[in-house]
Amino acid sequence: MKSSFLSRLLDRADKIDKQQVVDYLVEVAEERDLLRFIFDSMMEGMAVIGPDMTVSYLNRAAADLFGVEDIDEALGKPAQRIIRNRRILQLCEEGFHGLEGNLHRELFLRMENREIYLETNIVPLHLPRNEFAILLLFVDRTEERRVEERLRHAEKLASLSTLTAGMSHEIRNPLNSLSIHLQLLRRKLRRREDQDGETMEILGVLENEIKRLNNVLTSFLNAARSDAASFIRLSPRSLITDTLALMRPDLENEGIEVIVHEEGEVPEICGDPAQLKQAFINILKNAVDAIKEASQTLLEEGRGPGERRVTITLVSEEGQVNFIFTDTGAGILDSDMQKVFEPYFTTREGGTGLGLMIVSRIVHEHHGDVNIRSRIGQGTQVIVSLPMAPEPTKLLEHAAYSAATETQS
Ligand SMILES: Nc1ncnc2c1ncn2[C@@H]1O[C@H](COP(=O)(O)OP(=O)(O)O)[C@@H](O)[C@H]1O
Ligand SMILES: [Mg+2]
Numbered sequence: 001m002k003s004s005f006l007s008r009l010l011d012r013a014d015k016i017d018k019q020q021v022v023d024y025l026v027e028v029a030e031e032r033d034l035l036r037f038i039f040d041s042m043m044e045g046m047a048v049i050g051p052d053m054t055v056s057y058l059n060r061a062a063a064d065l066f067g068v069e070d071i072d073e074a075l076g077k078p079a080q081r082i083i084r085n086r087r088i089l090q091l092c093e094e095g096f097h098g099l100e101g102n103l104h105r106e107l108f109l110r111m112e113n114r115e116i117y118l119e120t121n122i123v124p125l126h127l128p129r130n131e132f133a134i135l136l137l138f139v140d141r142t143e144e145r146r147v148e149e150r151l152r153h154a155e156k157l158a159s160l161s162t163l164t165a166g167m168s169h170e171i172r173n174p175l176n177s178l179s180i181h182l183q184l185l186r187r188k189l190r191r192r193e194d195q196d197g198e199t200m201e202i203l204g205v206l207e208n209e210i211k212r213l214n215n216v217l218t219s220f221l222n223a224a225r226s227d228a229a230s231f232i233r234l235s236p237r238s239l240i241t242d243t244l245a246l247m248r249p250d251l252e253n254e255g256i257e258v259i260v261h262e263e264g265e266v267p268e269i270c271g272d273p274a275q276l277k278q279a280f281i282n283i284l285k286n287a288v289d290a291i292k293e294a295s296q297t298l299l300e301e302g303r304g305p306g307e308r309r310v311t312i313t314l315v316s317e318e319g320q321v322n323f324i325f326t327d328t329g330a331g332i333l334d335s336d337m338q339k340v341f342e343p344y345f346t347t348r349e350g351g352t353g354l355g356l357m358i359v360s361r362i363v364h365e366h367h368g369d370v371n372i373r374s375r376i377g378q379g380t381q382v383i384v385s386l387p388m389a390p391e392p393t394k395l396l397e398h399a400a401y402s403a404a405t406e407t408q409s
Pocket of ligand 1: 282286287290327329330331332336340341345346347348350351352353354355356357379380
């Protein structure tokens with residue numbers, strides 16, 4: 001890979017003077033610095049793994065991905081020591097075993113403190129002297145994936161609402177007619193001489209079942225509903241106090257301690273109080289379920305009842321108010337983490353799998369975000385982030401305007 005300039009230089013090697021060599025070296029060094037600067041500014045990660053699986057090159061993005069601070073120190077080291085991720089290492093090895101063309105892979109990786117989607121390309125490099133290396137190119141697609149996922153989720157929700165609205169309409173009408181006719185039947189039977197208890201009992205069962213069906217329909221409709229919420233300014237603290245008042249019986253029954261903790265000053269948010277309380281209740285109910293599950297497991301293993309605590313932290317940062325619900329429950333399996341917001345996903349006996357879907361709908365209608373972190377056997381953290389209420393500028397401007405007009409008159 002000699003440059004034409006270099007070959008010309010070599011052809012005249014016996015005639016060139018020292019200055020020309022120095023000029024050439026300076027030029028090469030400058031070129032090298034420029035290339036390094038360009039590669040280090042790229043968002044894409046680049047790594048070259050040489051023969052014997054040693055690291056020959058890393059740009060800044062790749063170094064960041066692998067948690068390498070000093071790039072120069074990493075060069076020449078075995079790839080196993082620098083790239084500590086098993087899946088990427090496997091890819092490198094695949095690359096060395098008879099790679100003909102490019103290899104394209106999408107990887108979902110769990111790095112130290114985050115999850116990322118990496119699009120990876122492996123390109124074979126045939127070096128001079130018959131040596132072989134591979135070039136790894138990485139593009140971080142995490143954000144795109146997240147947006148796609150959200151869109152998919154929204155689509156699912158939309159189709160779910162259409163379906164439930166249609167279905168409940170179709171079922172409600174015959175149900176109403178059934179219940180009216182049952183009432184007529186009851187009245188007729190009452191008038192007859194030979195009333196027998198058993199028939200009345202059967203009627204009672206039928207009426208109860210109809211009521212139950214009606215309730216199921218209502219809760220499905222609630223889950224899929226997306227009518228415009230009515231927003232007012234709300235204090236995060238009092239929202240939590242009101243929610244806890246509603247949840248008190250469930251929490252006390254289970255002997256669960258609740259700690260509310262406000263970090264610094266927490267500003268107001270805008271929202272529909274009834275909807276937000278509904279979201280927080282769903283989160284707390286899940287915490288109660290998870291704590292029950294955890295103590296069940298601990299008792300079965302003969303390791304005492306364990307901690308039963310929910311901590312609610314309110315903290316504001318970057319224009320957001322975070323409501324952080326931390327429980328000491330059973331936690332969520334890694335493999336379930338992707339599914340918990342999906343409608344009908346449940347691991348609870350008698351669960352509907354609609355709780356978190358409703359949370360997600362309500363929070364998104366409030367222009368917020370929900371995130372979940374969990375460790376099996378340690379507990380779960382649900383973080384609801386909602387935008388702070390805007391400053392009441394209009395009022396201030398109005399006050400300033402009237403003050404100005406007053407001084408004029
Ligand atoms: N705090 C939590 N701790 C452990 N698992 C949870 C928690 N919150 C939700 N989950 C998991 O997510 C699933 C879905 O929750 P949800 O949508 O509320 O439906 P349901 O409570 O009816 O199962 C639960 O079945 C459970 O597996
Ligand atoms: Mg639930």
